[in-house]
Amino acid sequence: MPTRARSICFQQDLSTGYAIGKPDTGRRMIRWEKNSMCNSSKRFDRRRFLKDSLLAGAAGGILAAALGSHSSLAGEQVAASSAKVVRVVLPPKSNDLLEKILGVFSRQVAKRCPARVTTQGEAPLTVALTLDPAIGSEGFRISGRGGGIEVAGQNELGVLYGLGKLLRTSRYSQEGFTPGSWRGQSVPQKPIRGIYFATHFHNFYHEAPIEEVQHYVAELALWGFNTLLVWYDMHHFDGFDDPKAAAFRKRLYAICKAARDVGLEIGLITIANEAYNNSPAELRVGADVHRGGWYDCAVCPEKTGRDGRSGLDYILGVLGEEFDWIAPLRPKYVVIWPYDQGGCGCEKCRPWGSNGFVRTGAKVAGLARKKLPGVKVVASTWYLNREEWAGMAKAMTGKDGWADVILSEGHIWKLDGRPMVGFPEISMHGMFPWGGFGASVLAARAARQWDGVKAASDGGFPYSEGIYEDITKVACSQLYWSDRPPAETLREYIAYEYSPEHVDALYKVMMTLEQNHHFRWWPEQLAGADIPAHWIPNRGAKPQPDPGAEDAWATVQQVDKALPQWSRSSWRWRVFYLRALLDARLKANGGTPDARCNEAFEELIRIYHAQGANPVLRPPAPRKK
Numbered sequence: 015m016p017t018r019a020r021s022i023c024f025q026q027d028l029s030t031g032y033a034i035g036k037p038d039t040g041r042r043m044i045r046w047e048k049n050s051m052c053n054s055s056k057r058f059d060r061r062r063f064l065k066d067s068l069l070a071g072a073a074g075g076i077l078a079a080a081l082g083s084h085s086s087l088a089g090e091q092v093a094a095s096s097a098k099v100v101r102v103v104l105p106p107k108s109n110d111l112l113e114k115i116l117g118v119f120s121r122q123v124a125k126r127c128p129a130r131v132t133t134q135g136e137a138p139l140t141v142a143l144t145l146d147p148a149i150g151s152e153g154f155r156i157s158g159r160g161g162g163i164e165v166a167g168q169n170e171l172g173v174l175y176g177l178g179k180l181l182r183t184s185r186y187s188q189e190g191f192t193p194g195s196w197r198g199q200s201v202p203q204k205p206i207r208g209i210y211f212a213t214h215f216h217n218f219y220h221e222a223p224i225e226e227v228q229h230y231v232a233e234l235a236l237w238g239f240n241t242l243l244v245w246y247d248m249h250h251f252d253g254f255d256d257p258k259a260a261a262f263r264k265r266l267y268a269i270c271k272a273a274r275d276v277g278l279e280i281g282l283i284t285i286a287n288e289a290y291n292n293s294p295a296e297l298r299v300g301a302d303v304h305r306g307g308w309y310d311c312a313v314c315p316e317k318t319g320r321d322g323r324s325g326l327d328y329i330l331g332v333l334g335e336e337f338d339w340i341a342p343l344r345p346k347y348v349v350i351w352p353y354d355q356g357g358c359g360c361e362k363c364r365p366w367g368s369n370g371f372v373r374t375g376a377k378v379a380g381l382a383r384k385k386l387p388g389v390k391v392v393a394s395t396w397y398l399n400r401e402e403w404a405g406m407a408k409a410m411t412g413k414d415g416w417a418d419v420i421l422s423e424g425h426i427w428k429l430d431g432r433p434m435v436g437f438p439e440i441s442m443h444g445m446f447p448w449g450g451f452g453a454s455v456l457a458a459r460a461a462r463q464w465d466g467v468k469a470a471s472d473g474g475f476p477y478s479e480g481i482y483e484d485i486t487k488v489a490c491s492q493l494y495w496s497d498r499p500p501a502e503t504l505r506e507y508i509a510y511e512y513s514p515e516h517v518d519a520l521y522k523v524m525m526t527l528e529q530n531h532h533f534r535w536w537p538e539q540l541a542g543a544d545i546p547a548h549w550i551p552n553r554g555a556k557p558q559p560d561p562g563a564e565d566a567w568a569t570v571q572q573v574d575k576a577l578p579q580w581s582r583s584s585w586r587w588r589v590f591y592l593r594a595l596l597d598a599r600l601k602a603n604g605g606t607p608d609a610r611c612n613e614a615f616e617e618l619i620r621i622y623h624a625q626g627a628n629p630v631l632r633p634p635a636p637r638k639k
């Protein structure tokens with residue numbers, strides 16, 4: 015889950031067959047796990063990708079023009095001129111949430127142009143925010159009102175999403191803010207539109223200045239996400255009172271608070287037999303299960319210590335402290351995880367997925383409901399095999415069933431009447447170190463995976479290790495919102511984050527980057543990095559043809575000269591620019607980096623704040639001796 019490199023093998027498998035609904039998926043996951051070699055021959059089908067992408071691109075453009083992108087009423091064109099002052103009119107009964115949401119809007123405008131957003135005085139443009147409960151759940155409507163614009167939300171989140179749409183369709187220049195012409199109503203299809211931040215390994219979420227992470231949460235929310243999941247990974251710490259644990263909790267709390275401040279729900283991922291680094295030796299798992307990642311401090315719930323306390327007592331003790339800590343932020347979800355990391359293979363616990371996990375999970379679920387009133391308990395099925403799933407499903411449908419939601423990735427495992435959510439991997443697939451080569455674009459892959467489960471799924475929590483997969487995250491947000499084709503989403507992203515003048519050219523570059531997404535390797539790449547050998551999925555990867563890499567790099571250089579300064583210097587553009595640079599130069603050099611490539615790696619390290627990151631996340635600049 016919360017990660018270990020070995021699951022990369024499994025995820026790669028998903029990229030090809032994507033074994034949706036296949037009954038043996040669970041079994042395959044385990045077989046792959048045992049085989050530490052990733053099967054690079056089973057990577058994705060380029061020809062099919064190109065065909066899909068081209069079709070999607072052509073169809074997306076036509077559809078967008080003809081229908082508008084979302085649901086009803088779209089496409090009305092409204093002539094508008096630029097304004098130097100935008101007056102936002104809050105509803106008479108405004109609240110803190112709307113004020114914070116207004117702050118997000120103002121910051122986005124201020125970043126892009128000299129227009130001032132105010133709630134006072136006269137202005138050539140007014141944007142009225144209203145609440146209209148008649149709009150479908152979390153939906154929004156943008157309409158004209160008295161020469162200005164009205165953004166109505168079914169609730170505050172709807173207002174936030176409506177402002178997101180207005181921001182993305184508007185234009186920005188030195189003359190000011192020119193409001194977008196999109197008019198219509200849009201209501202999300204799926205209720206659980208989440209993102210999981212893997213807050214560990216000294217990645218961006220773990221190390222960046224907290225304001226950067228908080229702003230990023232709000233920027234993702236503008237695209238329609240409604241839930242943020244995080245993990246308080248105890249194995250880093252010697253108990254709740256460890257000062258390092260306290261400092262980490264403070265950071266995690268601040269990230270979760272940023273989500274709550276703009277109306278998002280939050281949730282915690284937990285391991286059913288979670289433990290700190292200093293867990294009592296006599297309670298530790300004796301017969302480990304090593305399915306995915308593994309921590310030696312894991313505790314067997316069935317053991318009893320010298321003081322008469324059981325492993326279960328220990329687990330409920332440490333999770334109880336965690337639930338008390340997060341309670342003021344009223345989390346909506348507690349997700350209970352079986353393997354990777356977690357599990358116990360002792361006589362009393364095995365098979366963990368349908369036995370120890372179900373029993374321990376019931377106690378953890380009860381504790382969560384007691385300490386966090388109203389919380390929904392999500393049972394993860396990560397790394398369960400089919401037999402375990404059958405046993406777990408049987409236990410869950412009885413009177414002692416404890417899951418409100420089932421998390422199932424890569425297959426449709428669903429309990430009657432209960433929502434099912436996914437956990438798609440968008441961070442580790444096909445690139446190592448993760449994010450090491452700049453922007454990672456896996457939007458078409460995400461859409462293919464979504465196609466296989468969307469009829470049964472209520473949404474998902476893409477797995478994120480950083481900001482380098484921003485484009486894929488955004489594609490996922492819109493798949494959950496309206497099954498919107500990535501071709502449309504990415505075009506809107508380009509217009510908003512880069513430039514509306516270069517949408518076609520940059521969309522073509524994005525397609526090239528996804529097509530040429532693959533492992534790269536040179537012998538000195540990870541020299542001096544402390545990584546277990548079986549964690550290195552790219553070892554020995556051969557250079558690939560990378561068609562179009564030169565054209566993509568030429569386009570990016572050309573556009574770079576024409577971009578407004580705010581965009582040109584933004585991290586979103588720089589990671590995109592550097593990816594095109596690296597693809598082209600590595601291709602030209604037969605796969606070996608030159609000095610310019612090393613500069614690019616260094617810049618990526620600065621952007622991610624990855625100076626001290628785990629080698630799996632640190633762009634592969636040569637290490638200083």
Ligand SMILES: [Zn+2]
Nearest residue numbers: 314358360363
């Ligand atoms: Zn056990």
